[in-house]
Amino acid sequence: MRFVTAEKNGKQFIGLVNEKQDHVVDLKAVEMQMDEIISIPETMMEAIAMGEKFLERVHQITEWTLKHSESDGIYPIEDITLKAPIPKPSKNIFCVGKNYADHVIEMGSAKDIPEHVMMFTKAPTTVVGPDAIVMNHKKITEQLDYEGELAVVIGKVGRGIKESEALEYVFGYTIVNDITARDIQSRHKQFFLGKSLDTTCPMGPTLVHKSLIPYPSQLSVLTEVNGEVRQAGNTSQFIFPIEKIISVISQGMTLEPGDIIATGTPAGVGKGFNPPRYLKAGDIIEITIDVLGTLRNKIEE
Secondary structure (H helix, E strand, C coil): CCCEEEEEEEEEEEEEEEECCCCEHHHHHHHHHHHHCCCCCHHHHHHHHCCHHHHHHHHHHHHHHHHCCCCEEEEHHHHHHEECCCCCCCEEEEEEEEEEEEHHHCCCHHCCCCCCEEEECCHHHHCCCCCEEECCCCCCCEEEEECEEEEEEECCCCCCHHHHHHHEEEEEEECCCCCCCHHHHHHCCHHHHHHHCCCCCEEEEEEEEECCCCCHCCCCCEEEECEEEEEEEHHECCCCCHHHHHHHCCCCEEEECCCCCCCCCCCCHHHCCCCCCCCCCCCEEEECCCCEEEEEEEEEC
16 A cells, blocks of 8 residues: 555645556545544545554545545645655654765765664754755755655554564555755764754655565665765665664654654765765655655755
8 A cells, every 4th residue: 555645736635656657536525525433634644544444444445445446535646746755744854874895985984884773863854745845045055965765654553563573563665865964963063953854854755665575685775866876775684684673673662553664774875975966956856665655855045
């Protein structure tokens, strides 16, 4: 199942992308036609929190649409506007730093490869959707950089989660671009300000349920800028696998439905080149991950 938050005629809704990926079902609108039971919530956060009840209802709606394909609420995908799957996270996005050895080396040296999971966060106001314009923030930064990443979306409440059980707490996966102002990051001596400029966490295009990704540790991650490949990695190269990351975060902190964890970026970021190749006005960044599709955004001109 591929879920989206989308907009049509000014109305935002939770949608399900069909198998051909050419139509989107407005789940709530179709449910209202299907029977008198109304259970689909307004937001993706609420839907995820419903757990299995939400998924069971989606299955029922899907079966109904197969017999009523001309119903209102089923739209060609080109007729809707995709938003970030979770447009307004309830808390900061969790981000793993230095999770690919080659990226660690390009930013420093092999001596910097961490022994423990390194975490920072991005503010919820950074989130925008696919094809959204990313502000260039030219008044405060000259070193805007891209970072293509697999993101994990948590599906249920958990604390003290064991690594062996960690994937049971996952709802699904999406793509994020952890855009970073390197000069602000350097001056600040921390990651938060340089990582939290408005519009610097593009997310999407869909939220893919974990049932479609049985092996999240075997996904290719490809980042292109204006059609040129800059990053070509694979989640098999993680220093810390997803299970470890979830377990570490949860040891003293409660993870909740809708929490987003960005798992780190491969080598090939702009700062890693000599000389550095930072983003410029009008640049188009495309991040493609197996099964998840392509997240495309443009830097403000």
